[in-house]
Amino acid sequence: MADAAENYYDVHAILAEETLLPCVVLSGATGIGRMLDPSCDSLDLPRRAVLEMPLWLAKPLAERRMLQLRLPRWYNERMQRKMQAGAHVEDLRTRCPYFYEVALRMDALGHFEGLGKFVHSSFQKRYKDLLTRAHAGEAGPDATRLLATMSVEEAALFEAGRASVSAFDRWRLNGHAAPRTRIKRRLDGAPARGV
C-alpha cells in the first residue's frame, strides 16, 4: 500500500511499509485478538493493548483513531543519544533498514516530539561520512562491511557514488584494474616491512 504519489510497485516503498511499529489499540477488537497478537489470552483484543503492527496496517487504523503509534526503539531517546555521540558508527541496517522512510511516514501520521529533527540531523551527520566513503573507491570486503551498517536509502547513495568513481578509475587506467595497496600485517602485531 504505497502512497498514491509514489510508484505503486516500488519494492522499497512496499518493504518500508512492512516495518513493525509498536502501538496502543484504542478501540479494542472483537474476535481477531489472536490474529493481531498471537500472545493474546482471549479472542477479543482488550482496549489499551500494546502490540506491534506493520506500518501499512497501522496507518489507516491510526488515521481512524483506532490506535496510537508509539515511538519505536530505533528513534527513542537512547538511540538519539547514541547518534549524537557518533552518528556514522551506528548500525542502522539491523535496527531499521528503512530508517528515513519510516520516519517520514510516522511524522505524517502524528506528532512525535523531536522525531523530525533527530532523523534530519542524523542524515546530515551520516551524509558527510557517506560522501567521503562513497568516493574513496573502497571495494570488496571493506565496502561490504560498510554497506552492512547503512540503511537501504544510504546504501543507494553509496552505490551511486561508488559506481561513478569506479567507472572513472577504469577509464583512467585504460581498463586495467586499479592498483590496490596491500598492507601485510604480521601476526605478532609488529609494524610491517614494506607495502
Next chain:
Amino acid sequence: MVHLQETDLLFTPAELEFFAEDEEVEIVPNFQLQDLVNDDMLNIAAGTYGPFRPSSITQVPLWMALMLHKRRKCRINPPAWMAAAQLEAVLEGERNRPEKFQALPFHYQEVAHLLFTHAKDSFGGDLVQVQDLVAEVARVRRNKIQAGLRELQSALSAVKLLDLGYMEVNQIRPFFKASLDRFFRLLPLDPERQEAAEAEPTPGQRPPPRQLRRGT
C-alpha cells in the same frame, strides 16, 4: 521513493572522451595534401581544416590529430595549458585559493588522458613531469570538490562549484543528485523549514486583495 537508477551514469567516461575529441589542437604535418583545387585544405563534414603542408602549423580536431599521429603524418603540439610552467602555476593557484577553481579547459582530463595514452612523444622529455602535474591538479581539485559537497546540509542549501571540468561534474553527478533527492525527501522533517513555514503568513492571514474599481 527515489532509488537507484542513478547507477546508470548519464555519460560513461569513454563517452566524455569521445566528446573531447572535438577539441582543437595544433599539429605540424609532415606531408602535403596534394589538392590543387582546394589549396591543400581538407573539406569534411566536420568543417574545413588545413592547409596541410610540411612544417606549417595548423589546427585540427583531436581525433584527426591522433589519427594522423598514429600514421606518423604529423607532430602534435600540446595545448598551451599543458606546458609544465603553466600547470605549476595552476597547481599553485589551486592550492592557495581553496574557494575557487582555476580556469582549465572543460575537457582537460580527457584531452590529457588521450595525449598521454596515444601521443606520448609530443611532450618530449617533460612527459613524466606533465603527467604528474596533471594528476596532482586533478587530485587537488577532487579534494576541493569533496570539501564543497560537505557543505550540503539540507535541501535548501546550495553549493557553489564553478569552473569544473566535465569529467569532474560527471563523477560527482550520481551521488550529488541522489543526495539532493534524499535531502529533498526529508524536507518535511527539516526543523529549519518548519520554522520558516511558521514565519510565513498562511493564505488566510494575507492582506485582503485590493478592491477593484467597480464598473460604471
